[in-house]
Amino acid sequence: MRVLLSTIGSRGEVQPVVALASELRALGQDVRVCVPPDFREWLDDLGFDVVPIGPELRRFGSASRVRPSAEELRKSAEDTVSTQFETVTVAAEGCDVVVAAGALQFAARSVAERAGAGYVYASFCPITLPSDRHAPPPMPWRSPGTTDNRALWQEDAHRWNQLFGGRVNACRAANGLAPVDDLQSHVFGGRPWLAADAALAPWPDQDDPDVIRTGAWIWPDERPLPPDLVEFLDTGEPPLYFGFGSMHAPAEVAEVMLASARAHGRRAIIARGWADLAAADGHPDCFGIGEINQQQLFKHVAAVVHHGGAGTTTTAAGAGAPQVVVPQMYDQHYFASRVRDLGIGAATEPGVPTAEALTAALEVALRPEVAARARAFAAKVRPDGASVAARHLLATAPLTSA
Known part of the structure; x- marks a missing residue:
């Protein structure tokens, strides 16, 4: 056929x-x-x-x-x-x-x-x-x-x-x-x-x-993580992942992401995405990445901050990572609500986030009980x-x- x-x-x-x-x-x-x-x-x-x-x-x-x-x-x-x-x-x-x-x-x-x-x-x-x-x-x-x-x-x-x-x-x-x-x-x-x-x-x-x-x-992604990223992951506590995928966010969003991570004493991994976010340059506590194996990476981060696309939300849920969803459009609002209602993360208001809003949402997502629920929920994702x-x-x- x-x-x-x-x-x-x-x-x-x-x-x-x-x-x-x-x-x-x-x-x-x-x-x-x-x-x-x-x-x-x-x-x-x-x-x-x-x-x-x-x-x-x-x-x-x-x-x-x-x-x-x-x-x-x-x-x-x-x-x-x-x-x-x-x-x-x-x-x-x-x-x-x-x-x-x-x-x-x-x-x-x-x-x-x-x-x-x-x-x-x-x-x-x-x-x-x-x-x-x-x-x-x-x-x-x-x-x-x-x-x-x-x-x-x-x-x-x-x-x-x-x-x-x-x-x-x-x-x-x-x-x-x-x-x-x-x-x-x-x-x-x-x-x-x-x-x-x-x-x-x-x-x-x-x-x-x-x-x-x-x-x-779910496509089983078998690509290894780049050696320099593995080294970054291994040199401290689990960092926070930030990425908006194909969304076209303004360039200053990268600085907002980094500021919210620093507010919690965390390092950051920022996915450049289609917005070409470039704030990672020159910051030792921040690592910039391109297209990568999210299924593997999300197992090694403290939380995943993203736009709420079906694929990213499902991948983060399957990896057992707490999430912060920053919805932009269409079905992303639904996934923001689901993450919040399931108690496996938090969500901000739609649109471009402020550092204060991301910091507050991360305060929820990084709570031990939220991380525990996210890990338990991963077993339910088929x-x-x-x-x-x-x-x-x-x-x-x-x-x-x-």
């Missing part, structure tokens, strides 16, 4: 896709991946058939970027849909099943439908799938004062149709397909998958047969979600797009 795995997100979306691709390949399946060009070299090195989609994500967005106008948003939405139809159509050639993972997957189901292939949509966070038991992720268009979950999901569905539906239906018509009335339901399909850890990010209705819960897709998903895919293929 040939499977196309498609995502257009950052590493937090791509790495789980790599986990599923690896499991499928180990089971003898032919796998192709469609991902942003930022990750092509990495996946080429892993031996996967890669089709890049769109421009590099890293060069988009910054803390100082002017908010786009309505016309710019409309054009960006239409261009995104057109690019997906063009690229995913090529990537899906000869494939039996298309798996669309993560947000903004507007073309994959239509491409699968036209090709007669099976289709699966997979989410990495429960609140990105509709349910009367939770609200959708925060978005700029929210109606003030609306608290009814069903009304909020209806508002989201309307915005999807408004922003993306016209171009989706134009592309469907060009491919001989009938229009869709509800784009959101069309993308999610009848039985979406939730690729999130059941303990960390559970589906709110445990008896719901319409959401397939596979567990988080590492086999990608294997479960791969075997389920094979057992139910060929899948319909219903």
